[in-house]
Amino acid sequence: MTDVLESIRRVFSVSIHKEGYPFILIGLVATVLLAWLWWPLGWVGAILTVWVCYFFRDPERVTPIRDGLVVSPADGRVSLITTAVPPVEMDLPQEPMTRVSVFMNVFDCHVNRSPVQGRIAQILYTPGLFLNAELDKASEDNERNALVIDAGEAKIGVVQIAGLVARRIVPFVKTGDALDAGQRFGLIRFGSRVDVYLPLGSQVLVGLGQTSVAGETVLADLRVNEPSRQYRIG
Incomplete structure (x- = not known):
């Protein structure tokens, strides 16, 4: 009790x-x-x-600070780690990048946080469908809000994707704003997904199915040119 x-x-x-x-x-x-x-x-x-x-809880988080670290923008489960071309509306080269997807269910905290320190170079909202956010094609078909963050050494893409239940993406920032790593930049209501696009060669430091914590879990390292870690379920 x-x-x-x-x-x-x-x-x-x-x-x-x-x-x-x-x-x-x-x-x-x-x-x-x-x-x-x-x-x-x-x-x-x-x-x-x-x-x-x-x-709608909004807990404080302790963010690791170091140039090159990319922290999770969302609470949830790492649902996909792949190579993909970013959405065409984003001001990023239309060539393959490393994409890490974090799926948020309706019990996860839905306040999203910046994965890196940098300046917002672009914000673009795209209307779309409300497919299951865990599906790969949701990256292209679903309603989404895309941010490009200029982190100095690289441009990072962050895409908030609405899901089956989510019906509103709420931004807290605008183009030109400076963000600290772990700073709140938006919220998605009631279940969704966030994709992070990283330069090829970034070392991914999480595994499929791993639970991530927004602003705390390190997704990747831009400065380490080593093979990604391997994981096992046990």
Whole structure:
């Protein structure tokens, strides 16, 4: 029982992003109305409201700082590591780059953070479909918001991709803004994916299926020209 209470305390001690306030208010109003209609329904509304609070949590993160490090822009599971040409709308060479994809389910924190320190050279929103964000073709077909970050030694592409449930990509920044590694740059509501495009030859430091933490997990190193690490499940 003590462990359960401590878990609840940790959840509610984390700040909630302001983007979540309207949804929390809707949940509270719905809870009152449902309880008025039939009190057991009020518990359903209360549980959903608590989940909305949990979804919009915005915890502090400790970001490793070193030139060349690329940290994860999102909480979630590393769903794909491949070589791909970046979306045509991005101001990046139309040639293969290393792409690392992080899939966020509806229980992950959805505040996205900059993978590197640099200046935003481009932001471009592209309307599209709402396919399952885990599908490879979601990179080209789904609604997305693409950022190109000039990190000095390289340009890094970051693409927020809407999914089956996600219906809104919310940017916090604009073209020309300077970002620190781990700085918040946007949010995607309710389940989605973030792709990171890196120069070929970057050393990828995560494995498929690994859980990443936005602003903390190091995805890759731009300055190490060594084979990627191998992983096993055990």
